[in-house]
Amino acid sequence: MDATCEVRSLVVVSLLLCSAVAAAGKPPAIAARKDDVVDRLHGVDVADPYRWLEDADAPEVQRWTDAQNAATRRALDRVPGRAALEKRLWQLYEIGSVGVPVSRPVKAGLRRYFYTRRDGKQNQAVLYARDGAGGTDRALVDVNAERTDGTRALDWWFPSDDGALIAYGVSDDGSEESTLRLRDAVTGKELGDQIPRTRSCSLAWTPDGRGFYYTRYPAPGEVPAAEEKYHRAVYHHRLGDDPAKDRKLFGDGRDKTDWPGVDLSPDGRWLAITVSQGWSKSEVYLVDVRAGGAPVAVAVGEPAKFSVVEMLDDRLYLFTTSGAPRGRLFSIDPRQPGRAHWREVMKESTEVVLSVVYFRGGLAVASLQDAALRLRLYDAEGASRGELALPGLGSLTALTGARDVAEICYGFTSFLVPTEIFRVDVTAPQASTAETWRKLQAPIDATQFQVERVMATSGDGTRLPLFLVHRKGTKRDGARPTLLTGYGGFDHSMLPTWTPSAIPFLEAGGTYAMAVLRGGGEYGEEWHKAGMFGRKQNVFDDFIAAAEWLVANHVTSPEHLAISGRSNGGLLVGAVLTQRPDLFRAVVCGVPLLDMVRYHRFRIAALWTAEYGSPDDPEAFRWLMAYSPYHRVRDGVAYPAVLLHTAASDTRVDAMHARKMTARLQAANPKGKPVLLRLETHAGHGAGKPLSKVIAQIVDEWSFVFSQLKVKK
Secondary structure, eight states, X not given: OOHHHHXXXXXXXXXXXXXXXXXXXXXXXXXXXXXXXXXXXXXXXXXXXXXXXXXXXXXXXXXXXXXXXXXXXXXXXXXXXHHHHHHHHHHHHTTOEEOOOEEEEEETTEEEEEEEEEOTTXXXXXXXXXXXXXXXXXXXXXXXXXXXXXXXXXXXXXXXXXXXXXXXXXXXXTOOOOEEEEEETTTOOEEEEEEOOOTTOOEEEOTTSSEEEEEEOOOTTSSOGGGTTOOOXXXXXXXXXXXXXXXXXXXXTSOXXXXXXXXXXXXXXXXXXXXXXXXXXXXXXXXXXXXXXXXXXXXXXXXXXXXXXXXXXXXXXXXXXXXXXXXEEEEEOTTSOSGGGOXXXXXXXXXXXXXXXXXXXXXXXXXXXXXXXXXXXXXXXXXXXXXXXXXXXXXXXXXXXETTXXXXXXXXXXXXXXXXXXXXXXXXXXXXXXXXXXXXXXXXXXXXXXXXXXXXXXXXXXXXXXXXXXXXXXXXXXXXXXXXXXXXXXXXXXXXXXXGGGHHHHHTTOEXXXXXXXXXXXXXXXXXXXXXXXXXXXXXXXXXXHHHHHHHTTSOOGGGEEEEEETHHHHHHHHHHHHOGGGOSEEEEESOXXXXXXXXXXXXXXXXXXXXXXXXXXXXXXXXXXXXXXXXXXXXXXXXXXXXXXXXXXXXXXXXXXXXXXXHHHHHOTTSSOEEXXXXXXXXXXXXXXXXXXXXXXXXXXXXXXXXXXXXX
């Protein structure tokens, strides 16, 4: 089908979905028991009438959840045009996905490249190996063959220094609770070693390929049961040994939320351990493996980020925000790691450093200027070697280098441009031309659309970028259906990236908007800190300002404006729907944190206290209680229509947040706009989610948005 036919089909879809307002109606409210539960916290009475919905295993909770899911299905399944929408989304997602390759030397003149790729309707990505840049791919790890429903995921992978072996992690049902496995990269034969409890593993192979340093969590019984998802520590494993007897090198006596990672020098002597303590602070230690001594502190006790860029035999490249909120780089002699001996190789500039990788003889640095991406090359001492021209306004999916060869690889993407992987030979004094490794082709005509970057102003005068995507020639008549999204937290930068889920909305005449908010990393650590702890309200004010800009500049109106966010972004839209219910027509709130008084008690959410603060602290409780969405719902208020979606196997954010918020909103205004709950089984926070489940969720989200905004051509 050509592009013109596709557009016509989406117009039909939008008109059919628009008619769903009358066809679907408002689902009947499902009464939830309201208990008289009140906690006295730091001198404040805090009501929690739906505390009972925290227990996912309770039969009453399961019955209530089943009834909510059934009501949601009745409301969304009857929306006309869903089949056509689903067909279009499959066309957009069937182009697949592709990761950035990592290479290892196999023998003189030959390198083995490892990368992931998902093709067609495959639920999960497959790990491939390729001998030589122009060689033939062979599937190395394909979890699709292990579970036909797609609920087993490949979480992470690390090739050995010689490319002969691969360590990788798999998990089920979106839990991200990985089991480490080993496989021969030539024969594809599985080795017998398996190590559980290796979630988000950091791993460094020893030069001989006979073992590795890695991170995992304690075995059952080693710590109190409630803390088994914490206390991440560093171990050493030799192939063939019993993992239960692996030697622990680092972790005893540390705070339970410390998050160590490892890097090893090529000669195997220096083990660098980076310990993240939230998203604004970290520490670095060095272990002389040959001497067998205790870890030596390189950077500790400072409220700044430190991260290892590369651990070489004779130097450590260290990135930090110490004295430089936008980032700078140091070179350190591991034999003299004291601060007095550090040598600065890259000073702080007006740009924010996003990532740095080392390649033989140089450094590649990705940076941001007003949320616009740049990619530059430097020699090993920090002297400029030129800039690589990028295809346009977008973002990098990843940036990789290898310490034994002068090449880098990176992936570029933008709102209307799916991922293209580039490989660059950087042996020349100046930046060389990038060659395409692999490119995805999307079934859209990107020339029909345009991307704008405008500036909105928050209530305190802070200016923030706002990206707009829409059809060329779109009139600002104040009635354009618009969806606004954002994140604003955890130092995460929101940049233009391929967003296939929004394409049908754009084709139907909608405007897709993405706000850059404080709390992210787009302007450096000061920008991040301006949206965390007691300053979190800045993030909500920024998002509200972006919405008000859209209305004031006649892009849309409150009746035609929907907002969407997930995880910390779910908290964002949950907060603004309670603070400015008049400003939005519809809200899609995904895997959200919404009860900020009790969030830290569930799953691994104690890790998030480094960003939000702990409710156990009187001062933090005050600011958390001030914006906690669940506690800000008021009876009788005309709230927007809300779709909350969450998942049973989510180990990051407990589904109790969405359950309790659903009950509270439904009780607040039983005759108001619909409040729907979508709770999925055999799925988690999002990582490793099967493509079939991804499509099903997106169809529901956009069916809801199209019907509420009355989308039409």
